[in-house]
Amino acid sequence: MTDDTPAALPFPPVADVGEFGLIDRLEAILGDASKGEDVVVGMGDDAAVYRVGGAGSDGPSRVHVVTTDALVEGVHFDRTYVPLRALGWKAIAASVSDIAAMNARPLYATVALGLPNNLSVEGAEALYTGMAQACERYGLSIIGGDVTASARLMLSVTVVGHALEDEIVTRSGAQPGDLLCVTGDLGGAAAGLRVLMAGKDALEDDDDPLDLREFAAVVERQLMPQARLDRVETWADAGVRPTSLIDISDGLASEAHHLSQAGTVGLVLDGGLLPVHVQTALVAQRFEERAEAFVLYGGEDYELLFTMAESDAPKLAPDTYAVVGQVVEPDEGVVLRLPDGNRVPLQASGYKHY
Structure with missing residues (x-):
């Protein structure tokens, strides 16, 4: 190595591997902890899928479809021009879109909020008004979650959907000629x-x-x-x-x-x-x-x-x-x-x- 060759960083930042490279590395660390007997689709698709019950000896299994999306102020949105009601709607719609991308339908959601001190009570209510409107539009219910203090406004939405196992469509499966x-x-x-x-x-x-x-x-x-x-x-x-x-x-x-x-x-x-x-x-x-x-x-x-x-x-x-x-x-x-x-x-x- 010459004197002008930069030394490799002992702890490279996540930006060096990117989002999907990081996910691959984390999945490798999890090993069997990212798998399960009833898991149909694990990490790497729009949502995870697992079996929750049979439809009879001659029918396909019923499955749940689960996705989580986070929205972080300064990364995914700017409160200068994003109304909080619209942000609440978008948080739900983005997760419902992942459920639809598995050819499934949404059932329930949980929401975790990180709220900064400068967010008013009315602002939090506007956020949830948008969520409620989206839930009505897409036919799901928010059944729980968490609220904590945060330096920036953050939302994390988990949606659980449902389908029959043979209805699920993944990112794989395309054939030449399609x-x-x-x-x-x-x-x-x-x-x-x-x-x-x-x-x-x-x-x-x-x-x-x-x-x-x-x-x-x-x-x-x-x-x-x-x-x-x-x-x-x-x-x-x-x-x-x-x-x-x-x-x-x-x-x-x-x-x-x-x-x-x-x-x-x-x-x-x-x-x-x-x-x-x-x-x-x-x-x-x-x-x-x-x-x-x-x-x-x-x-x-x-x-x-x-x-x-x-x-x-x-x-x-x-x-x-x-x-x-x-x-x-x-x-x-x-x-x-x-x-x-x-x-x-x-x-x-x-x-x-x-």
């Missing part, structure tokens, strides 16, 4: 965040305030996203079971790579088929950015990315999904097909905690 689909338009949440941040900057710089009403649809997508539990019901009614499934919380590019790795398949995304709301396109134009960047790398849309057999497509109403690509052999990788037909590798970028 269609790659999404449940709605993409990039809206990232566009909404861009508008909110621009509004905050304008206030801090004493500039003319931004009229948020001009971009109300994408601002709402950022503040109060909709978990696509409705599509789980649509698939059940149509007799369709996706072959793989994930929710789009970190951006389409990142989630596509998760499906590819979990299923050991390649994916071709067609850049000309990506569904974009007109306001998302207008925000990109307003701030001289690319709508495709919002779609691929923005995150927090909470739509569902799924694959299905081509023969199942006619069973679904065309307005309930959009085909954005196809599943191919693994040696083709994850690529974006441009309008001119050329294919470029799609990087697994998106929201990163570290």
